[in-house]
Amino acid sequence: MPPLAVPYHRGMSAARPLPKSLPERWLLRELGQIVGAANVLWRPEDLLVYEYDATIDKGAPEAVVLPGSAEEVAAVVRLAAAAGIPVVPRGAGTGLSGGALAVAGGLVIGTSSMRRLLELDPANLVGVAEPGLVNADLSQAAAPYGLHYVPDPSSQKACTIGGNVAENSGGPHCLAYGVTTNYVLGLEVCLASGELVWLGGKTAGLPGYDLTGAFVGSEGTFGIATKVVLRLSRLPQAVRTILAAFPEMDQASRAVSDIIGAGMVPAALEMLDKLTIQAVEPAVHAGYPPDAGAVLLIEVEGLPEEEEELQAQAAQAICQRHGAQELRVASLEAERERLWAGRKGAIGALGRLAPNYYILDGVVPRTKLPEVLRRVGEIGAKHGFAIANVFHAGDGNLHPNVLFDERVPGATERVLQVGAEIMRLCVEAGGTLTGEHGIGVEKQEYMSWLFTEADLAAMGKLRRAFGAEQLFNPGKVFPNAKRCVEVGFRIPKVAGLGPEHFI
Numbered sequence: 071m072p073p074l075a076v077p078y079h080r081g082m083s084a085a086r087p088l089p090k091s092l093p094e095r096w097l098l099r100e101l102g103q104i105v106g107a108a109n110v111l112w113r114p115e116d117l118l119v120y121e122y123d124a125t126i127d128k129g130a131p132e133a134v135v136l137p138g139s140a141e142e143v144a145a146v147v148r149l150a151a152a153a154g155i156p157v158v159p160r161g162a163g164t165g166l167s168g169g170a171l172a173v174a175g176g177l178v179i180g181t182s183s184m185r186r187l188l189e190l191d192p193a194n195l196v197g198v199a200e201p202g203l204v205n206a207d208l209s210q211a212a213a214p215y216g217l218h219y220v221p222d223p224s225s226q227k228a229c230t231i232g233g234n235v236a237e238n239s240g241g242p243h244c245l246a247y248g249v250t251t252n253y254v255l256g257l258e259v260c261l262a263s264g265e266l267v268w269l270g271g272k273t274a275g276l277p278g279y280d281l282t283g284a285f286v287g288s289e290g291t292f293g294i295a296t297k298v299v300l301r302l303s304r305l306p307q308a309v310r311t312i313l314a315a316f317p318e319m320d321q322a323s324r325a326v327s328d329i330i331g332a333g334m335v336p337a338a339l340e341m342l343d344k345l346t347i348q349a350v351e352p353a354v355h356a357g358y359p360p361d362a363g364a365v366l367l368i369e370v371e372g373l374p375e376e377e378e379e380l381q382a383q384a385a386q387a388i389c390q391r392h393g394a395q396e397l398r399v400a401s402l403e404a405e406r407e408r409l410w411a412g413r414k415g416a417i418g419a420l421g422r423l424a425p426n427y428y429i430l431d432g433v434v435p436r437t438k439l440p441e442v443l444r445r446v447g448e449i450g451a452k453h454g455f456a457i458a459n460v461f462h463a464g465d466g467n468l469h470p471n472v473l474f475d476e477r478v479p480g481a482t483e484r485v486l487q488v489g490a491e492i493m494r495l496c497v498e499a500g501g502t503l504t505g506e507h508g509i510g511v512e513k514q515e516y517m518s519w520l521f522t523e524a525d526l527a528a529m530g531k532l533r534r535a536f537g538a539e540q541l542f543n544p545g546k547v548f549p550n551a552k553r554c555v556e557v558g559f560r561i562p563k564v565a566g567l568g569p570e571h572f573i
């Protein structure tokens with residue numbers, strides 16, 4: 071192969087030898103010609119930051135490409151497909167199931183340079199975004215028009231629209247309004263062939279199969295979203311945010327069940343347990359009572375003034391009946407923001423309690439919350455770990471955070487065992503494996519707890535209908551055929567695994 075004509079990365083040492091194995095020199099050169107040499111990363115120190123997402127798994131790619139347009143994505147995909155190299159799409163890397171990790175090696179296509187809001191159409195309540203646009207930036211751009219983008223993951227200041235689409239992300243305010251899939255009207259997608267195609271469009275309810283719906287939540291296994299048409303909503307006129315603190319988590323859980331049971335669907339109904347409150351308060355000063363056993367944040371909005379007031383009162387009455395020790399309605403916007411800063415900063419604040427935490431994501435029927443949360447604590451105690459809970463209580467979407475120190479020999483393995491047992495608990499309670507973080511590499515082995523082989527084969531067929539085969543995100547979502555599916559944990563770091571191992 072001819073030598074490199076251009077340096078591939080700013081600051082690359084001329085003395086440093088180019089890699090001999092993958093990525094081959096020719097591949098780097100070709101990639102550089104498509105996206106510009108500075109946008110191809112291959113040096114180990116550059117790849118380090120791409121071997122992580124927000125899980126405890128790791129998987130380093132062989133190279134990272136940062137395209138600036140859909141056409142560049144398409145050209146890179148064509149090249150990768152021709153060379154038989156797996157492609158891993160990546161947004162901000164905040165994912166919590168290992169979806170953006172290159173567990174099968176290959177090429178990461180990062181969307182961080184594709185972060186423009188291409189169109190904002192307030193009259194039609196539509197925005198068109200590049201996939202790397204940060205979630206919160208969309209709402210910020212829409213705010214002057216009295217609009218916002220509803221799905222609000224707690225990671226919204228960092229995570230991207232492309233990642234949200236792939237994971238069908240939710241957020242505290244998705245209880246009443248629905249998750250990402252309810253807000254994606256259309257997508258431009260790069261298929262494995264390198265073709266750019268449109269699914270859906272700017273109008274809701276287009277005839278034909280709902281391929282947009284199929285793509286949302288496909289965890290980067292169908293293709294790469296290169297443009298996203300999003301539905302915007304009017305900002306609510308008035309919002310009532312209630313803090314309800316309880317001595318015990320059981321009481322808070324029962325209040326949640328009764329609020330929904332009474333026919334109310336608040337915009338948000340979030341819970342933080344004692345351990346989380348102890349981490350959050352010193353970090354964020356959110357105003358949560360430090361001695362509370364649990365805090366509920368209840369938000370009522372979008373109703374006529376009188377009805378909103380009645381709902382807020384009814385929710386408070388239910389909390390009181392269940393023994394709330396404090397009830398407070400945020401009277402100023404600054405107070406409301408502080409209450410939410412506590413919730414949205416909770417995961418980060420857990421770093422005060424332990425060097426590492428493993429965030430789980432499972433769903434249970436709301437009525438089972440008291441029993442399941444008790445069992446979660448017991449599982450943690452059995453294995454010697456404290457567990458902090460902060461979660462979307464209104465839709466039964468649990469996030470137990472197992473606190474640990476990965477430097478302790480064997481701790482990570484035991485934490486994974488805790489995770490498996492909690493996931494099993496959720497499924498046995500009539501729930502499911504994920505509410506919003508996806509399956510990725512974290513929970514692929516548990517899929518057979520929910521789905522038969524025929525179910526999984528049907529999903530594989532859908533993937534093939536998109537022409538994706540194993541090009542995009544191989545080794546994810548589906549159980550690894552070669553591994554025991556009882557309480558398996560994750561695929562080995564891929565050495566020795568070929569495409570035949572992946573659906």
Ligand SMILES: Cc1cc2nc3c(=O)[nH]c(=O)nc-3n(C[C@H](O)[C@H](O)[C@H](O)COP(=O)(O)OP(=O)(O)OC[C@H]3O[C@@H](n4cnc5c(N)ncnc54)[C@H](O)[C@@H]3O)c2cc1C
Nearest residue numbers: 161162163164165169224230232233234236240290295506
């Ligand atoms: C502190 C914290 C709080 C969180 N809170 C929430 C929450 O409230 N709700 C929630 O749902 N999630 C939450 N998450 C998880 C995470 O932020 C979401 O899953 C988010 O959507 C991931 O976006 P990302 O840009 O970081 O994607 P990444 O992590 O980079 O990728 C996630 C998946 O998307 C795929 N992907 C990325 N871009 C594309 C694209 N353009 N086309 C196709 N596939 C693509 C990747 O291959 C991968 O499979 C939280 C995470 C953290 C760290």
